[in-house]
Amino acid sequence: QDVDAIFDQHLPAALEQARAEGRRLRLMFYAHGGLNGEADALAAARDRIGWWKSNGIYPIHFIWETGLAEVLGQMLERWQQGRGPAPRNLFSDHVSDPLIESFAHRAGGVQIWSAMKWSAMQASMPNVLGGGGNAPGAVAGGAYYVARQLAAFCSAHRDDVEVHAAGHSAGAIFHAHFLPCALDLGVPQVHSLHLLAPAVRVDLFKQQLAPRVGRGKGIAQLAMYTMADSYEKDDNCGGVYRKSLLYLIYRGLEPEPDQAVLGLERSVRADGDLKQLFGIGAGRGSADIIWSDNGLDHGRSATRSHTHGGFDDDPATMGSIVRRVLDKADADRIVELPAGASRAVDPWRAPVAYWSDAMPGQWSDGWPGAFRPAAGAPVQPSFTAPPMQASFDAPAIPPQRPMSGAGGGRRLALCVGIDTYPTAPLGGCVNDARDWADALTRFGFAAPRSLYNQNATRDAIMRQLTALVGDSRPGDVIVFQYAGHGTTVPDLDGDEAGADTPGDDEALCPYDFASGELLIDDDMRAIFRRLPDGVNLTCFFDCCHSGTITRMALGGRAGGFTPRKRPPFPRRDPHPY
Structure with missing residues (x-):
C-alpha cells in the first residue's frame, strides 16, 4: 500500500512540479x-x-x-x-x-x-x-x-x-x-x-x-x-x-x-x-x-x-x-x-536495556554473570536474528484459502507471543504474533496454531512445536514465530564450545521461565532433527540472543531427545513468584 501510494500519488505530484519548473524528475x-x-x-x-x-x-x-x-x-x-x-x-x-x-x-x-x-x-x-x-x-x-x-x-x-x-x-x-x-x-x-x-x-x-x-x-x-x-x-x-x-x-x-x-x-x-x-x-x-x-x-x-x-x-x-x-x-x-x-x-555501541534493568529493584544485581555484561565492557545491542525474508511493505493481499507449499504440500505455522510475564512484562509481542498469524493466513497458510501469554508455557510450546514438525511431510512449508524474552544460560553439556556463544546456551523464555522452564537451543535442535526431508522450515524470532538459536547446522538425524529443565533463577527472598 505504501509502495502503491508512492507511485500512484507522490511521484505523479512530484513529476508535475518538476515539469512546472522545467526539469526532469530525478529519482x-x-x-x-x-x-x-x-x-x-x-x-x-x-x-x-x-x-x-x-x-x-x-x-x-x-x-x-x-x-x-x-x-x-x-x-x-x-x-x-x-x-x-x-x-x-x-x-x-x-x-x-x-x-x-x-x-x-x-x-x-x-x-x-x-x-x-x-x-x-x-x-x-x-x-x-x-x-x-x-x-x-x-x-x-x-x-x-x-x-x-x-x-x-x-x-x-x-x-x-x-x-x-x-x-x-x-x-x-x-x-x-x-x-x-x-x-x-x-x-x-x-x-x-x-x-x-x-x-x-x-x-x-x-x-x-x-x-x-x-x-x-x-x-x-x-x-x-x-x-x-x-x-x-x-x-x-x-x-x-x-x-x-x-x-x-x-x-x-x-x-x-x-x-x-x-x-x-x-x-x-x-x-x-x-x-x-x-x-x-x-x-x-x-x-x-x-x-x-x-x-x-x-x-x-x-x-x-x-x-x-x-x-x-x-x-x-x-x-x-x-x-x-x-x-x-x-x-x-x-x-x-x-x-x-x-x-x-x-552503531557498534547503541544502547540497549538488559533484563536486569527491567526487573524490580530487588533483582537488579541478583542475576548470574551470564545475564549481564562484563564490568566495564561497552554496552552492545542485543543479539537479534537476521531477517529470513526481505523486509518490505507488501501490497494488500486479500484472504486466501490454505494453499500448497512450493513443492505441492501444505503451509502450516505456530505463532507465539508473550506480554504478561509475571516479571519483566513486555508490550506488543502478542500483537506481533497475531499480526504474523494474520499475514500468514493471507499468504495461504492454514489458520496457525497460536499460544499467547499464560498459555505459552514451555510444555505447551514444546508440544505444539513437536506436533508442527512431526505432522509435516515432504513438500510442506512450515513456520515457527516467537515474540518475547530471550536469554542465555550456562551450557551444561559443552556443545557450545567453539560456537558463537561458547559456554552458554541460547534460550527462549516461555511464560513460566522464572521456574526454570526455558526452551533452550538444544531442545529445539532435537525437535528440528525430526524434520522430514523436503520440508521447508522458517523461524522468525523477535527476542534477545536469537541469532543462532535454532542451530540450523543440524548434522545427522540420529539421536534421541530428553527434555531438560533449568534450575530456577537465583533469588533473594523465599516468596514464590
Missing part, C-alpha cells in the same frame, strides 16, 4: 549499509529527505533490518571481555586481528552475513517462496514489487524521468540484485549508480552489475567511493578489531576467507577486469573510482571519509553524488550537506 533509490539498524536507518532517511529534495532529487529509501551491527557487536563484546582497548600495531595486525577474524568466522558470523546477503537477494525475487513468479500463491519480494511499479512509471513518463541509485556498504549487495531486476522488468536506464565503500563481493559485482555499465548497457555511469588501503587499516570495528568492516568481511565473514570485496583497494588492484573498468593504469575506464581521503571538499570527485561507516555522512562524498546526478561541474553551486549532519548513535 534516487538509496540502500543503506549493514551497520544501520531499522530505527537508525529510518531516522537517517527522514533527516535526509529535505536535503535531497532541496537539490531537485526525489529520494526513495530502501530500509532493511540487517541485524549485522547487533550480531558483530555482541561477538566483539565477547572477544573484548577481559581485554582493554588497544591501538593498531604489529600485535593487532599479526595476532589479535587474525584471531578475531577466525573467531568471527567460527562463531556464527558467516551465517549472519550470508543470511543478510540472502535477504538482499530475496527482496528482488519474483517469488520468495521459491518457483517462478507465476506459480500459485507466489509472493514477490518487496524490491521486485518496487521494480515492477518503477518500470510502469518510467514507461508512462519515459522522457521526463531519470533513475539514479546509491548503495552504501551492504547496500551495494542490495543493488546488485535490485538494479538488474528493474532493468529486466523494463526500466529503460539507470542514469547513474554510486557505490560507497561497497561490501559486495567482486564475483557478484562482475556477474550482476559490471556487464551493464556503460552507455546503452543499462547503467550509464558508475562511480565508486572507497578508502585507500591505509585508511581501511586505520579504521576499526567497535574499537576491538583494528581494521575496517570490509577487512573483517574479507577475512572473517565470507564462507571462504580472502574472497575479493569490491570496496577494498587491494581487491581492485589485483583484478585486471576491475582495473580496466575503472581506468587504473593505461587508458580511460568506463567507470570512476574515487579514493578517500583525496583532500577535496567540493566537486564531482570529492571524498573525505576516514571510516567505513562515514561515507554517507561525509559532505564531500554526498556533494559529489549530487553533482553527478545533476550533471553539474565542480564549480557549480548545490545545496551542500551540512557538516556534522551525521548519525548520533555509534
Whole structure:
C-alpha cells in the first residue's frame, strides 16, 4: 500500500512540479549499509529527505533490518571481555586481528552475513517462496514489487524521468540484485549508480552489475567511493578489531576467507577486469573510482571519509553524488550537506536495556554473570536474528484459502507471543504474533496454531512445536514465530564450545521461565532433527540472543531427545513468584 501510494500519488505530484519548473524528475533509490539498524536507518532517511529534495532529487529509501551491527557487536563484546582497548600495531595486525577474524568466522558470523546477503537477494525475487513468479500463491519480494511499479512509471513518463541509485556498504549487495531486476522488468536506464565503500563481493559485482555499465548497457555511469588501503587499516570495528568492516568481511565473514570485496583497494588492484573498468593504469575506464581521503571538499570527485561507516555522512562524498546526478561541474553551486549532519548513535555501541534493568529493584544485581555484561565492557545491542525474508511493505493481499507449499504440500505455522510475564512484562509481542498469524493466513497458510501469554508455557510450546514438525511431510512449508524474552544460560553439556556463544546456551523464555522452564537451543535442535526431508522450515524470532538459536547446522538425524529443565533463577527472598 505504501509502495502503491508512492507511485500512484507522490511521484505523479512530484513529476508535475518538476515539469512546472522545467526539469526532469530525478529519482534516487538509496540502500543503506549493514551497520544501520531499522530505527537508525529510518531516522537517517527522514533527516535526509529535505536535503535531497532541496537539490531537485526525489529520494526513495530502501530500509532493511540487517541485524549485522547487533550480531558483530555482541561477538566483539565477547572477544573484548577481559581485554582493554588497544591501538593498531604489529600485535593487532599479526595476532589479535587474525584471531578475531577466525573467531568471527567460527562463531556464527558467516551465517549472519550470508543470511543478510540472502535477504538482499530475496527482496528482488519474483517469488520468495521459491518457483517462478507465476506459480500459485507466489509472493514477490518487496524490491521486485518496487521494480515492477518503477518500470510502469518510467514507461508512462519515459522522457521526463531519470533513475539514479546509491548503495552504501551492504547496500551495494542490495543493488546488485535490485538494479538488474528493474532493468529486466523494463526500466529503460539507470542514469547513474554510486557505490560507497561497497561490501559486495567482486564475483557478484562482475556477474550482476559490471556487464551493464556503460552507455546503452543499462547503467550509464558508475562511480565508486572507497578508502585507500591505509585508511581501511586505520579504521576499526567497535574499537576491538583494528581494521575496517570490509577487512573483517574479507577475512572473517565470507564462507571462504580472502574472497575479493569490491570496496577494498587491494581487491581492485589485483583484478585486471576491475582495473580496466575503472581506468587504473593505461587508458580511460568506463567507470570512476574515487579514493578517500583525496583532500577535496567540493566537486564531482570529492571524498573525505576516514571510516567505513562515514561515507554517507561525509559532505564531500554526498556533494559529489549530487553533482553527478545533476550533471553539474565542480564549480557549480548545490545545496551542500551540512557538516556534522551525521548519525548520533555509534552503531557498534547503541544502547540497549538488559533484563536486569527491567526487573524490580530487588533483582537488579541478583542475576548470574551470564545475564549481564562484563564490568566495564561497552554496552552492545542485543543479539537479534537476521531477517529470513526481505523486509518490505507488501501490497494488500486479500484472504486466501490454505494453499500448497512450493513443492505441492501444505503451509502450516505456530505463532507465539508473550506480554504478561509475571516479571519483566513486555508490550506488543502478542500483537506481533497475531499480526504474523494474520499475514500468514493471507499468504495461504492454514489458520496457525497460536499460544499467547499464560498459555505459552514451555510444555505447551514444546508440544505444539513437536506436533508442527512431526505432522509435516515432504513438500510442506512450515513456520515457527516467537515474540518475547530471550536469554542465555550456562551450557551444561559443552556443545557450545567453539560456537558463537561458547559456554552458554541460547534460550527462549516461555511464560513460566522464572521456574526454570526455558526452551533452550538444544531442545529445539532435537525437535528440528525430526524434520522430514523436503520440508521447508522458517523461524522468525523477535527476542534477545536469537541469532543462532535454532542451530540450523543440524548434522545427522540420529539421536534421541530428553527434555531438560533449568534450575530456577537465583533469588533473594523465599516468596514464590
